[in-house]
Amino acid sequence: MVGEMTTNLWPMVIALAASAYLLKMFGLVVLGSRRLPRIFDRCLALIPAALLSALVLKDTFSVGQSLVVDVRLAGFAVAVVATWRRAPLIVVVVLAASATAILRAI
Amino acid sequence: MRGDPEIRRVVVSSLTLSGAVGVFALSFGVASVGAGASVWQTCALSLFVFTGASQFSAMSVIGAGGSMLAAYGGAVLLAIRNMVYGLALSPSARSLGKSLPHRLLAAQFVIDETTALALAESSPRFRKIAFWTTGIGLFSFWNLGTLIGALAGSAIDPQKFGLDIAFPAAFVAMLRPHLGTKLGRQTAMLGGALCLLSISFVPVGVPILIAATAIVLGVRNGR
Numbered sequence: 335m336v337g338e339m340t341t342n343l344w345p346m347v348i349a350l351a352a353s354a355y356l357l358k359m360f361g362l363v364v365l366g367s368r369r370l371p372r373i374f375d376r377c378l379a380l381i382p383a384a385l386l387s388a389l390v391l392k393d394t395f396s397v398g399q400s401l402v403v404d405v406r407l408a409g410f411a412v413a414v415v416a417t418w419r420r421a422p423l424i425v426v427v428v429l430a431a432s433a434t435a436i437l438r439a440i
Numbered sequence: 441m442r443g444d445p446e447i448r449r450v451v452v453s454s455l456t457l458s459g460a461v462g463v464f465a466l467s468f469g470v471a472s473v474g475a476g477a478s479v480w481q482t483c484a485l486s487l488f489v490f491t492g493a494s495q496f497s498a499m500s501v502i503g504a505g506g507s508m509l510a511a512y513g514g515a516v517l518l519a520i521r522n523m524v525y526g527l528a529l530s531p532s533a534r535s536l537g538k539s540l541p542h543r544l545l546a547a548q549f550v551i552d553e554t555t556a557l558a559l560a561e562s563s564p565r566f567r568k569i570a571f572w573t574t575g576i577g578l579f580s581f582w583n584l585g586t587l588i589g590a591l592a593g594s595a596i597d598p599q600k601f602g603l604d605i606a607f608p609a610a611f612v613a614m615l616r617p618h619l620g621t622k623l624g625r626q627t628a629m630l631g632g633a634l635c636l637l638s639i640s641f642v643p644v645g646v647p648i649l650i651a652a653t654a655i656v657l658g659v660r661n662g663r
Binding site for chain 1: 460461463464466467476477478481484485488489490491493494496497498500502504505508509511512514515516517518519520521522523524525526527528529530533536540543544546547548550551599600601602603604605606607608609610611612613614615616618619623624625627628629630631632634635636639640641642643644647648651652653654655656657658659
């Protein structure tokens with residue numbers, strides 16, 4: 335949303351690329367058929383639920399550090415309905431973006 | 441061998457999924473440049489990070505004005521699940537790749553879709569076919585989609601087309617499969633609440649890391 339290319343993002347891109355690969359590789363190649371303790375397994379499986387939900391709310395209701403309710407709420411609502419109706423990912427995004435754009439144009 | 445209908449079934453379902461995900465990559469490309477990454481950085485994310493939720497998460501935090509460290513932290517937490525997938529696939533690691541370099545290449549393709557389609561097959565041979573066709577197909581389409589999206593995104597004003605909503609919309613769609621269990625729903629609610637409560641008090645992006653503590657719910661509950 336800032337849209338300025340002032341910061342150099344390469345350190346983040348490179349660190350993330352290395353970490354993401356090492357995690358994949360660690361599970362497939364290094365750990366082999368060793369198993370994680372069940373409790374560990376269960377907690378790790380919950381990470382996407384916790385983070386994706388936080389990301390949804392952050393992107394819908396915040397600008398920087400302040401909570402705001404604006405036209406994005408409509409886009410969010412459309413995304414929820416489309417997801418509920420089992421629309422493919424891209425359809426969810428396009429419908430939500432269209433709703434937001436139309437409301438902004440009015 | 442050639443006309444084996446079973447092989448065709450596996451290949452067709454792998455490529456269908458790859459194509460669909462590739463179209464979704466368009467939205468990552470557009471959203472990423474809209475959030476401030478260059479076309480090159482956007483393409484590098486898809487080529488080398490190659491795990492959608494982490495890529496979206498990192499650029500969502502950057503786009504909101506968060507630090508690179510906060511963006512990195514949330515994205516890595518989301519990438520941990522690929523390690524778990526790697527573990528799940530590891531009993532068949534030797535059939536996925538005969539040599540170590542082969543397996544090291546396979547590792548880059550360990551993501552939601554390849555794991556799901558590979559583990560859906562019971563024979564090692566089909567498992568290998570499903571893994572590699574999905575991996576290579578998805579990697580190709582994901583990166584092509586990203587490039588086209590990034591080029592298109594740098595030519596338009598993302599706000600005007602409502603494309604800033606691409607982030608939460610994508611997250612909603614990616615969240616859905618995790619809401620199937622009661623524990624998943626509780627974790628999502630706690631994570632969301634922690635994020636909203638902390639947003640005004642900590643730097644941008646950090647609420648996402650705080651939300652991750654919601655996974656302690658997994659310590660007690662069985663299901």
